[in-house]
Amino acid sequence: MSIERTLSIIKPDAVSAGKAGAILQHFEDKGLRVVASRKMTLSRSQALAFYAVHKERPFYESLVEFMTEGPVFVSVLEADSAVSYHREVMGATNPSDASDGTVRALYGSSIERNACHGSDSLENAQIEIGFFFSGAELLA
Ligand code: GDP
Numbered sequence: 001m002s003i004e005r006t007l008s009i010i011k012p013d014a015v016s017a018g019k020a021g022a023i024l025q026h027f028e029d030k031g032l033r034v035v036a037s038r039k040m041t042l043s044r045s046q047a048l049a050f051y052a053v054h055k056e057r058p059f060y061e062s063l064v065e066f067m068t069e070g071p072v073f074v075s076v077l078e079a080d081s082a083v084s085y086h087r088e089v090m091g092a093t094n095p096s097d098a099s100d101g102t103v104r105a106l107y108g109s110s111i112e113r114n115a116c117h118g119s120d121s122l123e124n125a126q127i128e129i130g131f132f133f134s135g136a137e138l139l140a
Contacts, residue, residue, distance in 0.1 A: 004082040005035060005138075007128035009117035012070040014107050015039075020073050023103055023116065027077055030089045036137045037075040042068050050131060059112060066112055074132045083125050086118045 008027065010020045020039075028034065042050070047064040054060050079085055091102025095114055098105035108114035119125035129138070 001080040006082040010073040013113040014115040032077040035076040
């Protein structure tokens, strides 16, 4: 195992439900250290760019609409094998398939409104962290 960093987003459904604090606490309780975190509202162009990998998927426009409907918390989390471990703590994409006790099982309500995002590879984690945070913010 080696220490990694991953990009986590608490999505607008969870933030508007007042669950951002509980979810960040959940990550910390599971041993994911918060290196940096910011509350922000994604612009349409930011959401289009962040999810460009999905631009051919039928849900792309709906996902962009959802991700821009209100504030999110973007965070950099650190742990041993943080990329895969954070995805394990989040649970499956569809909350109805997510294991009991995972963030998506606890706070998600549909395959789209699933409370959180986590990078899916170390390479993408580095790209996604650089999308939101500068080097000076990542020294903690
Ligand atoms: P993730 O890595 O588990 O977040 O899943 P994906 O990379 O496959 O999808 C990105 C995001 O798009 C998911 O977290 C959901 O918010 C949304 N999404 C994925 N699949 C679907 C779908 O079939 N329908 C809709 N409406 N949204 C989806």
